Amino acid sequence: MNAFMLLIFAILSEVFGxxxxxxxxxxxxxxxxxxxxxxxxxxxYALSLSxxxxPLGLVYAIWSGLGTALTALVGIFIYKExxxxxxLLGLVSIIGGVILLNGGGNHG
Incomplete structure (x- = not known):
């Protein structure tokens, strides 16, 4: 399985947990x-495989940013928070930060 697919699975699993x-x-x-x-x-487990x-910095930026944003959305839509x-500004900032930390796709 592709490392980014493992990372996405890790994020979704963490959001579920x-x-x-x-x-x-x-x-x-x-x-x-x-x-x-x-x-x-x-x-x-999936995070360790990814x-x-x-790189650790890339993985952690995506993991923490998207995990936080998705968990907040679950709170809003499932738990009616x-x-x-x-x-909204916080979520946009988190996602923007992940994009900036990824350096426009330069992963090397």
């Missing part, structure tokens, strides 16, 4: 708690 945290009710609910463990386990061929101009 993070999103399940809210549903665990402090780890009192079994299925969401298992979802957290499964999500994070798959995320870190690091075999991609507030959405306002400040959140």
């Amino acid at each position: 993070s999103s399940m945290l809210k549903a665990t009710n402090g780890f009192k609910k079994l299925l969401p708690s298992l979802g957290v463990a499964l999500g994070y386990g798959m995320a870190f 690091l075999k061929s991609l 507030n959405f306002n101009v400040r959140k």
